[in-house]
Amino acid sequence: MQIVIIGSGNVSYHIAKAFTLKSIPLAQIFGRNERELSKISEELNIPYSTEHLKEADLYIICVSDNSVEEVSKSITKKGCLVAHTSGSLPKEALSGEYRKASFYPLQTFSKSKDLEYEKIPFFVEAENEGDRKILIGLASQISEKVMESSHEKRKYIHLTAVFACNFVNHLFSRAKEISDSQDIPFDYFLPLIDETVQKIYEIEPKQAQTGPAVRNDVRILQLHEQLLKDESLEIYKTMNHSIQEMYEL
Ligand SMILES: NC(=O)c1ccc[n+]([C@@H]2O[C@H](COP(=O)([O-])OP(=O)(O)OC[C@H]3O[C@@H](n4cnc5c(N)ncnc54)[C@H](OP(=O)(O)O)[C@@H]3O)[C@@H](O)[C@H]2O)c1
Structure with a gap:
């Protein structure tokens, strides 16, 4: 052929x-x-x-x-x-x-x-x-x-991939902007990133969630908001809102 x-x-x-x-x-x-x-x-x-x-x-x-x-x-x-x-x-x-x-x-x-x-x-x-x-x-x-x-199913496969890959990678880019701004080597975060991915081979993503939003640590959320501006601040608020909505906090 x-x-x-x-x-x-x-x-x-x-x-x-x-x-x-x-x-x-x-x-x-x-x-x-x-x-x-x-x-x-x-x-x-x-x-x-x-x-x-x-x-x-x-x-x-x-x-x-x-x-x-x-x-x-x-x-x-x-x-x-x-x-x-x-x-x-x-x-x-x-x-x-x-x-x-x-x-x-x-x-x-x-x-x-x-x-x-x-x-x-x-x-x-x-x-x-x-x-x-x-x-x-x-x-x-x-x-x-x-x-x-089918195309019907493939559209949703692609949409899932955008959340699971493209958005996650964009968050890596935003995270690196923050670490670069403070001269913190991004390498420090690679074991954390590896573990985040490895964990979902064993437990459901919803059960794997950690961080201040799922703990409803309001003072930490406010502190972080003061450190951010523009797009990263908007993303931070949107992500926390999404996490808290999922866990009904
Ligand atoms: N990248 C992924 O991870 C991925 C995964 C699965 C599926 N896909 C799909 O695979 C396809 C290609 O994606 P890609 O990531 O390989 O894109 P890409 O790296 O951006 O390459 C796009 C290619 O299309 C050519 N092109 C664009 N417009 C054209 C035109 N009018 N006439 C002729 N050639 C044109 C570009 O030529 P120039 O270099 O001259 O612009 C380039 O060779 C897309 O349908 C995408 O959705 C991508």
Whole structure:
């Protein structure tokens, strides 16, 4: 099967690398960013182009959600299989006379960070049983956890991921702003962060909650508010409100 990956960002790079490590040949990596394409091409030994999209049986579109529809129109081969990697877009966001699908990896991808691909859950949706089998078979070569998922369910999987990953990471950024402002090395907090994550392997997040809000330590909450301003103060108040609402305090 001839496979082409479209895009040269984080997901394109990691999907191309995962396939390459499992000796799944890629016919081309295609996109608009020559610098990034050439880097991926050189590292993984895959031909690339910014101009001529190769004829293929399967195209995997890994571009920003806003551009999926526009980019999908550049695939003119009729009857082929085209999948996007978005968590929230329906497969119908793809626009062309081909079979449409979704191939969503539930992980946070950054080019500079290696990943254990076999642990990444993949969620697949397709128009028919044959295409589902193709995509599940492909994903199963790189991951041990491949599932079928409707768009209805996938939207909520992505939304959960935004809370569990993107928001948590943003809080790390805000936390680092505070520690940097006082010349406190952020390294000090890494064991705490590790333990916070490790704990939820064993106990429910709701049972794992600690801190002044769940203890309703009003004086500490007021003290912290005096140390903060602007966005971080708003986040602090919103998070405490959310914690206290959950525990009915
Ligand atoms: N990152 C994650 O953790 C993650 C996880 C699961 C799923 N996803 C999904 O995977 C997809 C790609 O995400 P990503 O994180 O890889 O994004 P990214 O790193 O920001 O890369 C986006 C890619 O899209 C290209 N692009 C954007 N607009 C384009 C256009 N109009 N024409 C051609 N190329 C265009 C960009 O090219 P330029 O470099 O030229 O801008 C770049 O190669 C998205 O649907 C996202 O929701 C992401």
